[in-house]
Amino acid sequence: MTTEVWVLADPRAGTAAQALGIADRLGRPFRTLALDWGPLARIPWPWPTLAGLAPAARTAIHPPWPRLVIAAGRRSAPVALWLGRRGARTVHCMRPGIGAGRFDLLVLGRHDRPAARPNILPILGATHRVSPARLAAAREEWAASFAALPGPRVALLVGGPVRTGGVDPGVAAAIGRQVAGFAGSVLATTSRRTGAAATRALARALAPVPHRLYAWGDAGPNPFAGLLAWADAVVVTGDSVSMLSEALMTPGPVFVADPGGLGPRHRALHESLYAAGQARPLAAAGTPFPRAPLDETGRVAAAVAARLFSAPAPG
Numbered sequence: 001m002t003t004e005v006w007v008l009a010d011p012r013a014g015t016a017a018q019a020l021g022i023a024d025r026l027g028r029p030f031r032t033l034a035l036d037w038g039p040l041a042r043i044p045w046p047w048p049t050l051a052g053l054a055p056a057a058r059t060a061i062h063p064p065w066p067r068l069v070i071a072a073g074r075r076s077a078p079v080a081l082w083l084g085r086r087g088a089r090t091v092h093c094m095r096p097g098i099g100a101g102r103f104d105l106l107v108l109g110r111h112d113r114p115a116a117r118p119n120i121l122p123i124l125g126a127t128h129r130v131s132p133a134r135l136a137a138a139r140e141e142w143a144a145s146f147a148a149l150p151g152p153r154v155a156l157l158v159g160g161p162v163r164t165g166g167v168d169p170g171v172a173a174a175i176g177r178q179v180a181g182f183a184g185s186v187l188a189t190t191s192r193r194t195g196a197a198a199t200r201a202l203a204r205a206l207a208p209v210p211h212r213l214y215a216w217g218d219a220g221p222n223p224f225a226g227l228l229a230w231a232d233a234v235v236v237t238g239d240s241v242s243m244l245s246e247a248l249m250t251p252g253p254v255f256v257a258d259p260g261g262l263g264p265r266h267r268a269l270h271e272s273l274y275a276a277g278q279a280r281p282l283a284a285a286g287t288p289f290p291r292a293p294l295d296e297t298g299r300v301a302a303a304v305a306a307r308l309f310s311a312p313a314p315g
Contacts, residue, residue, distance in 0.1 A: 003030060003031040003066065004028065004066055005023055005026065005028050005030035005066060005067065005068045005069075005070065006031050006032075006033055006066040006069050006070070006083070006088070007019045007020055007023045007032045007033065007069075007071075008033055008035055008069060008071040008072075008076045008079055009033060009034050009035060010035055010071075010072060010075065011034075011035065011036065011037070012073070014126075014240075014241070015073040015094070016072065017127075017129050018072040018107075018126050018128065019070045019071055019093055019127075021130075021131075022070050022091065022107075022127055022297060022301050024129055024297075025297055025298055025300075025301035026301050026305060033057070033060055035057055035075075035076060035079070036056060037052055037053065037057075037075055038053060038054040038055070041053070041075045044097050045078040045098065046098050046099075047098075048078055048079075048081035048085050048099075049082055051078070052075055052078060065083065065086045065088055066083065066088050067088065067089065068088060068089045068090075068091065068304075069083045069088045069089070069090050069091070070091045070092075070093075070304075071090070071091070071092050071093070072092065073093075073094055074096060074097040077092060077096035077097060077099065078098065080092055080103070081099055081102055081103070084102065089104045089308045090102075090103045090104050090105070091104065091105045091107065091304055091308070093106075093127055094108070094109075094126075095112060100119075100120075101117070101119065104308060105120075105121060105304060105307060106119055107121050107123060107300050108122055108123070109123060109125060109241070109269065109272075110122045110124055110272045111265060111268035111271070111272045112265070113268075121300060121303055123296040123299070123300060124245075124273060124276055124294060125244055125245030125269065126241050126242060126245045126296075127245070128245050128246045128297055129297075130225060130246040130297075131249075131298070132249070132298075135225060135229045135249060135250070136229070138226045138229040139230060141226060142223060142225075142230060145212065145223070146226065146230040147230070149184070149185035149187075149210055149212075150185050151184045152184050152233055153183070153186075153187055153232050153233075154182070154183035154184075154186050154231060154232065154234070155186075155189075155227040155233070155247070155250075156175070156179050156186050156189070156234075157189055157227070157234065157235070157236045158172065158175070158188065158190045158191065158194050159194065159236075159237045159239045159240035159243060160194040160198070160239060160259060161193060161259070161260075161261045162193060162239075165195060166194055166196070167194050167195055167237070167259050168259075168260060169195075169197045171198075171260050172194070172198035172199070172201045173204065173205040175205075175235070175237070175259070176188075176202045176203075176204075176205025176206050177205045178257075178282060178285070179206075179235050179282075179285075180205060180209045182285055182286060183209060183233075184210070185210040185211055186211040186213075187211070187227040188211060188213045188214070188227075189213070189214040189216075189224060189227060190202065190215050191216055191240070192216045199215045199216070203215075224246075228247065228249065229250075231250055232252050233254070234247040234250055234252060234253070234254045235257055235285070236257065237256075237257045237258075237259040238256045238257060238258055238259065238262055238266055239262060239266060241266075244256065244273070244279070245296070248273075248293065248294040249294065249295060251291070252288075252291075253280070253285075253288050253289050253291065255279065255280055255281065255282045255284065255285045256270050256280070257282040276294075277289075278291055278294055
């Protein structure tokens with residue numbers, strides 16, 4: 001008997017999380033296929049093929065075929081369509097680069113200005129794995145660490161540019177000082193793209209206020225969901241589509257900090273969130289604003305269930 005749902009997991013964690021988040025919320029067993037790319041993955045294949053996969057990843061794809069395939073990212077699109085030719089229904093996140101009309105459902109960010117087509121579902125931000133259930137569990141798990149900190153507790157999520165040497169330390173310090181200026185306490189975390197110098201600068205900026213700083217590579221359990229679960233407000237650097245989208249699952253205000261070097265697509269994402277009343281620039285952090293949690297992953301899972309399984313998605 002086959003597992004009826006397969007997830008094609010790109011090696012990039014943020015890309016894989018978009019597909020895995022939808023599968024999590026379907027409430028059905030699923031098989032995760034960890035994709036590994038060979039040199040031919042650089043080619044924008046115009047037809048369904050497994051040619052971009054490394055040999056070991058290719059051999060893992062064999063019958064019995066799934067009923068549904070969920071994928072994300074340009075390189076996985078030809079693989080998903082190859083499985084589609086073998087009877088699978090296809091759900092794809094992000095612009096596929098080829099064959100947009102061949103997917104049963106395309107999940108695209110509104111900031112990419114997708115065309116109005118029956119198989120396209122526009123969303124704010126991106127899908128992810130932060131669910132209401134995960135936040136509830138994390139609030140209980142991290143109570144001993146965060147409950148006693150003074151409010152308002154502000155989660156500060158710092159990413160960084162993809163192809164440079166990290167966030168400028170002066171920029172990191174400025175963001176830290178601004179957050180410390182309105183927070184009762186700060187729950188901060190950095191990413192692998194932040195850089196050691198920027199992390200040290202951030203630590204110095206947060207020193208005057210009660211805080212917890214979890215630097216990339218620190219030992220111990222990952223506190224990310226706990227930071228969100230205990231935050232009264234969230235500040236996110238605007239380079240990370242994933243962290244911005246995950247922050248929107250919280251009920252408090254979300255503010256976007258500019259780490260420098262942002263391109264037009266990031267700016268378009270921010271503007272889409274501002275227009276929807278879901279976020280504001282960090283400069284507006286002195287004025288809290290009401291908003292409801294934005295569960296776009298749950299909405300996508302419900303659409304997948306309704307369109308492709310003809311049943312409502314659980315939870």
